[in-house]
Amino acid sequence: MARLAGVFASSHAPLLVRGWEHIAAARKGRLAAAFAELGRRIARARPDVLIEIAPDHWVNFFIDNLPSVCIGVGEVHEGPPEPWMRDFPQPRIAGHPRLASHLLTAALERDFEPSVSHHMKLDHGFCIPLWKAGLDAIPALVPIVINGLEPPMPTVRRCYAWGALLAEAIATYPEDLRVAILATGGLSHSIGEPTMGEIDEAFDRECIRQFESGSERALIEFLNEHLPRIGNGAAEVRSWVAAHGAAAGRGFELIDYGPVPEVYVGCGFASWDLGTSAAEDNPR
Amino acid sequence: MRDYWLGRLFFDLQNSPAVAEEYRADRGRVLARYPLKPEVRAAVESDDVAYLSQLVNPYLLRFYFFMIGMPDEVFIGRLRAAGAAAAARSSHG
Numbered sequence: 001m002a003r004l005a006g007v008f009a010s011s012h013a014p015l016l017v018r019g020w021e022h023i024a025a026a027r028k029g030r031l032a033a034a035f036a037e038l039g040r041r042i043a044r045a046r047p048d049v050l051i052e053i054a055p056d057h058w059v060n061f062f063i064d065n066l067p068s069v070c071i072g073v074g075e076v077h078e079g080p081p082e083p084w085m086r087d088f089p090q091p092r093i094a095g096h097p098r099l100a101s102h103l104l105t106a107a108l109e110r111d112f113e114p115s116v117s118h119h120m121k122l123d124h125g126f127c128i129p130l131w132k133a134g135l136d137a138i139p140a141l142v143p144i145v146i147n148g149l150e151p152p153m154p155t156v157r158r159c160y161a162w163g164a165l166l167a168e169a170i171a172t173y174p175e176d177l178r179v180a181i182l183a184t185g186g187l188s189h190s191i192g193e194p195t196m197g198e199i200d201e202a203f204d205r206e207c208i209r210q211f212e213s214g215s216e217r218a219l220i221e222f223l224n225e226h227l228p229r230i231g232n233g234a235a236e237v238r239s240w241v242a243a244h245g246a247a248a249g250r251g252f253e254l255i256d257y258g259p260v261p262e263v264y265v266g267c268g269f270a271s272w273d274l275g276t277s278a279a280e281d282n283p284r
Numbered sequence: 285m286r287d288y289w290l291g292r293l294f295f296d297l298q299n300s301p302a303v304a305e306e307y308r309a310d311r312g313r314v315l316a317r318y319p320l321k322p323e324v325r326a327a328v329e330s331d332d333v334a335y336l337s338q339l340v341n342p343y344l345l346r347f348y349f350f351m352i353g354m355p356d357e358v359f360i361g362r363l364r365a366a367g368a369a370a371a372a373r374s375s376h377g
Contacts, residue, residue: 057343058295058298058299058341058343058344058347059298059299062291062292062295063286063288063291063341081299083301149341149343150341191342191343191346192337192341192342192343192344192345192346192363193337193342193363193367194363194364194366194367194368194370195367196346196359196360196363196364197360232342232343
C-alpha cells in the first residue's frame with residue numbers, strides 16, 4: 001500500500017526568480033537556506049510521487065471555465081510557460097496517472113467533485129519551489145490546483161477536508177509507493193490591488209501560530225475572519241490548509257518565515273512531522 | 285465586476301508570446317480582434333490602471349502592465365492613487 005511520507009509547504013513568489021539579484025543579501029541568504037532545508041526534508045522523505053498543491057496563475061484556466069479544484073492526471077505535465085522561467089531545468093515533468101486517477105475516483109466516491117486535466121501546464125507556483133529546493137531529481141508529480149486567485153474560491157473548511165481526503169486516498173492506493181505532498185503559495189501579499197507591496201506580518205505570524213496550535217476549528221475561524229480583509233495573495237494559504245488537513249492538523253514545523261519586501265511576499269516554509277511511523281521510516 | 289473581453293485580452297497576452305510580441309509592436313492590430321467597449325479600449329490605450337483595475341482580475345492586471353513594461357513603482361503608485369480616490373469617494377457617501 002502507498003503511504004504518506006512527508007508534507008511540506010513553501011512560498012512561490014515570481015520575484016524569487018526574476019528579481020533574485022535585487023533581494024538584500026541577508027534576506028537572500030535566509031531564503032536560500034530555507035529552500036535548501038525544504039529540499040533536504042523532501043529528499044529525506046524519499047517520495048516516489050509528489051502531490052503538489054498550488055493555484056493556477058491564469059495559465060490553464062480562464063473565466064470561461066474556472067475549477068475550484070483540478071487534479072492533473074496526465075502522463076506528463078508541461079514545465080512553466082512564463083518566459084522568465086525559461087531556465088527551469090525540466091521543460092516536461094512526468095506525472096503519475098495511476099495515483100492521480102485513484103485520487104480522482106476516491107474524491108468522487110466521497111462526494112467531492114474535482115475537475116480533471118489530462119494536460120496541465122505547471123506555472124511558477126508549482127515550479128519555483130521545486131527548482132529552488134534543489135532536488136536532485138523531481139519525483140513523478142500529481143498536480144492539484146486549488147483556486148486561490150479568482151472568487152469564488154473553495155472555503156477554507158473544504159480545503160482542509162481536501163487534505164484529509166488526500167491522506168485517506170493515499171492510504172488506500174494499492175501500489176507500494178511513498179507519496180509526499182508539497183503545498184505552495186502565500187503567505188500574505190497583495191497583487192494588482194491598491195495594497196500591492198504590503199506584507200501583513202502580524203497575519204502571517206498568527207497564521208503560523210494557528211498551524212502550530214493544531215486546532216482545526218481555530219485555524220479555519222481565523223482564516224475566515226482575516227482572509228477577506230487582507231491582500232488577495234494570502235488566499236493561496238488554502239494550499240497550506242490542505243497540507244495541514246493531510247497531516248491531520250498535527251506536527252507543523254516552521255522552517256523559516258520572513259517578510260521579503262523585494263518580492264512583495266511574506267515568505268514561509270514548513271513541513272509537518274507525521275509521527276512515529278513516518279519518523280521510523282525517515283530517521284533524521 | 286469582470287469585463288470578459290478585457291480579461292480575455294490579458295489572458296491571451298500572457299499565454300501567447302507571439303500575441304504579446306505583436307501587441308508590443310502594434311497594439312491597435314491586436315485590440316481590433318477583441319470586441320472591447322469603447323471606454324474599455326480607451327482605458328487600455330491610455331494605460332489607465334485605475335479604470336482597468338475595476339474590470340479585471342488583479343493578477344491579470346499586474347501581468348499586463350508588467351508585460352507592456354510599466355515599472356512596478358509606477359504601477360503600484362497608480363494602484364495606490366486609485367485606492368485613495370475610491371476611499372475618498374466612499375467617505376463622502
